Amino acid sequence: TGKMFKLLQQFAEIKEFELPKGRAINGWIKSRLVKLNGKASEKAISKLGFILGNDLRLIDQELKKLILFSDNNLIEISDINTLVTEAREGNIFTAIDAIFEKKSASALRQLIKLLDQGSTVGSIISMLSRQTRLMILTIDISKIENDPWEIGKRIGVSNRFALNKIINQSRHYNSEFLYQIHRKLLDTDVAIKRGIIDENVAIEILVSDLSG
Template sequence: MSPAYIFYGDDDFSMAEALNELKENLGPKELWDVNFTTLIAGSTSYEEVIATSSTVPFMTPARMVLVEGVLATFDGSGRRRSTKNQDAAVKELGAWAGAAEAVPLLPPTTLLVFKEASLKDTNPLLQLLKPVATARRFQALQREQLRSWIKERMTRKGGVMSDGALRLLTELGGGNLWSLDGELEKLQLYAGDRPVSEDDVGLLVSRAREANIFAAVDAMVEGRQLVALRELRRLIADGAAVLYILTMIVRQVRLLLLALSLKGQGLSEQELSRRMGVTSSFVLEKTQKQSKAYTMQKLTALYRQLLDADTAIKTGAASPEGVLELLVADVSNARS
C-alpha cells in the first residue's frame, strides 16, 4: 500500500467509493470507529496530522486518517517557479514543508488520505506530496463517460437497460452520480427480470426530488426544524434513499466548513467557487450566509456526528429514519 493518498476533484461519488475501498483494509466494521479519524483544515495542524497518523491500529491490520481541505489552503499560492525560488515555496508551506520527509516514515499500518475538491496543478503541497503519495484526480464525467458509467452501473446491479432508456436517463439524470445511483437502484427493482424501458425512466425518474432534498437540507442548516422534518419524512415516503439524503447533509456541512475557513482571505468570488467546488453564484452566496450562524468548532463536531451517523446506518446499529430525525436537532443545536 502507498504511505499516503491524495484524492481530489469534482466527482465526490467516485471519490467516496475509492475511500470505502480503502476502508476495507481496516478490518471488521465494528472496529472502524476506533481506527478511523477525520481531521479538517482550520481545526487541525501538521503536527496533529503526523502524530495521529503515527498511532498504531487497535486490534486491526490498519487505521485510516482522513485529512480534509488542507491542500486547498495553499491553492492560491501555487505558481510555477524556477529551482532557485524553491525556498519561497518552503516558506509558504510552513510546517507542511516537512511532509515529504515525514510521510514515508509513518507506520505501514496507517492509511493517510488527503481529501480535496478541485486543486490547481501548481498547488505547492500537492507538488511536494506527489512523489511520496498516490494522487488520484476524480473529474466530473462528460456526456459519453456518463452514459458508459450508467450502463456499467446498471450491469453491476444485475439489470439491463434499453438504448432509449439509457439515452433518456443520461439526459434527465444530470451529472449527480449520487442521485443517479439511487435512480438506477429504483429502476432495476421496478423492472425486475426485464430490461428497463424508456417508459420506466419517464415514470420513475424526476429531478424534482433532488430539488426537494436541497430544500430539506437548507431548512436543517437554517434552523427551521419543523420544515426540515416535514420535508425529510416526505422524501423518505416517496422512496428517497436515506444514505443519499445523509450524503447531501454531509456535503452542505462540508461547504459551510470551507466557507468559514476561507472567510477573510480576500478571495474573489471565482476563486471561492473553485476552492469550494461550487459552480453557482447563488449556492456560494447562500452557503456564505448560512455559515454565519456557526463556529468552526461546532461545525467540526457536527461533521464528526454525521460520520458517526453514516456508520450507524451502514452497520445497522440504528434506524435510518430515526438517525435523520435526530440529526435535524443536532444541526439546529450547532447554530450559534
Template sequence: MPAHVVYGDSFLVAGAMEELRSQVGPAELLEANSHLLTSPDYSALKATCDAVPFLAEHRLVAVEGLLGQFESRDGRRRGGSPSGRRAQGQRQDMGRWKELPRYIAEEMPATTLLVFREERLTRSNSLLKELQPCAQVQALPAPTGEALARWIRTRTEGRGAQITPGAILVLTQAAGNEMWALDNDLEKLSLYAGDRPIEEADVTLLAAQSRDANIFAATDALLEGRARVAVRLMHRLRRDGADVSYIVSMIARQLRAVTLARDLMDRKVGEREIGDRLGIPQEFIRRKAMAQARRHSWNDLKWLYGRLFEVDLAVKRGRADEDVALELLVSEASALGRGRDRPRARSS
C-alpha cells in the first residue's frame, strides 16, 4: 500500500520509519525526496503528495501530529496526549479530511509513499478508522515479558553476538522495556563480550558504568513527553549519587542542541548540514534531536530554560527539596513534550 500509519514505542516507530525510507531510492537522494509535515492542513498535504520525485523512484511524505488531533477526550485521558496539539484534548471535526481515503486510493501518485507517524493512538480515533481501508497500519507497543526477552535475543543475534537467559533477566530488571536504553546497552555489551556470550556479570559491570547513558536517556524521555520513563531514570540517577545540579546541567546541554536544531530547521537548513553544525554525525541521533525540536515552540524552549534556572537556583539556595524540585521539573517539562500548555511562571 502507498500509505502507512505507524504508531507506538518511539524506538520501534523509528525503526519502521527507517525501513520505509529505504524504499525511496539511493541514499544520496533521500534528503531531496523526504518531506516532513507537522499537523498540516488538507491542501498542504495534498500538494506535497502530488509533487514528483527527484531522480528517484519514490518520494517519502511523513506526517506527524495529524491523527493525534482526532483522538477523543476519553482516549487522551486513558492513553495520554498523543503528538499533535489540541486544546483541552477535544477531537477535531473531520471536515475535508473525509476526502483523504479517496485521494489516497484514487488520486495520489504511485510514486508517493505517505506515512502517518504518531506515538499514541486509540482504536476510536476517527481519522484512523477512515484510513484503515487504504493504509497499512502498524501498532508497535514496547514488548513485555517473553516477547521482550525474544526481542533482546534477536537484537543481540543481529549484531553477531549471543546472550544468556540470566543476562537477559538482569538487563530487563535494569532497563525495563525502555527500548532506546536496551538497544544502547546491547550495542555496548556485544562489543565488550566479543566472541563469547553476554553474561550476567557483563550486564552488572555495564550498569555500574551507565550513569551518563542514563542521563541521556532520561533527558530524551523528558523532551519527548515520556514522563514515567523520565521519572524512573531520574530516580535511578539520584540513587546512583547524581546531584540535581549535574542533572540540570545535562538537561540544559541537550536543550541547547535542540534549540540550535530548531533554529536551523526554521532557516530551512538541510538535515546533514544540521548534523555538521551540531557536531552530530550519527544519523539516528541527529534525527532524534530534530524530532525533539519539532515538538517544542520557541516559547516552550524559553520556558524550559527558565525552569532549569529556577530549579538550580532554588536547590542551591536551599529553598527546595532536591528530589521534589526535580520530579516537578520532569512532570512539567514532559507535559510540554506531550503537547500540553506551559504551567504558569513561578516566583523565585
C-alpha cells in the first residue's frame, strides 16, 4: 500500500526495476535458461515470450517445468504446446488460418478447444479482432516498407513469432476482405453484449459466416 511504501522509504533505499519489453523478454528468457542450465531453440524462446509476455515469475515457473519435461534436452515449440498452460493464446493463429481458409469444421474445433482451456467467447472475439486489425495495418504498411522489424514497430508487435505469423497471414488476403471480417466480429461482439444472442450460438454462427 501507499502507507507501507512511504514507511519503507524511511529505512531502505527503494529502487524501481522496469520489466523487459519486446525483444528484451527473449533476452531475459535466454539468461534465465543459462542460470537454470536449460537450453531452448530460438523459435521456442520467441513463442514462450509471445505467450507469457513479461510475467517473469510465470516464465520462470514454466521454464523449470519445461527443463524437467525435456529431460535437460533442447526445449522445442512442441514442448511448449504440450506443457505451457497459456499456449492456448497461440492457438488463435491456427483458428484464424482455418477461418480464412474456409475450413469451418476445423475452425470451430480450434475455438471450442480454446473455450475448453479457459478462454471466454469475449476474449476469443477480441483476439480475432486484434489479429484482423493488425493484418490490415500490415498490408497497408507493406506497400511502402519491406523490413519486418520496421513493420513490427509500426503495428506495435516486437515478438518475432507473432510478427512472422501476422506478416505471413496478411500476404494471403486483401484489405477489403479483412475489413468485412472485422465488421462481422464487431457486430457479433455487440450482439452478445446486448443479450441479443447467446455467446455459444454466436460463435457457431460467426464461424459459419466467416468461413462460409
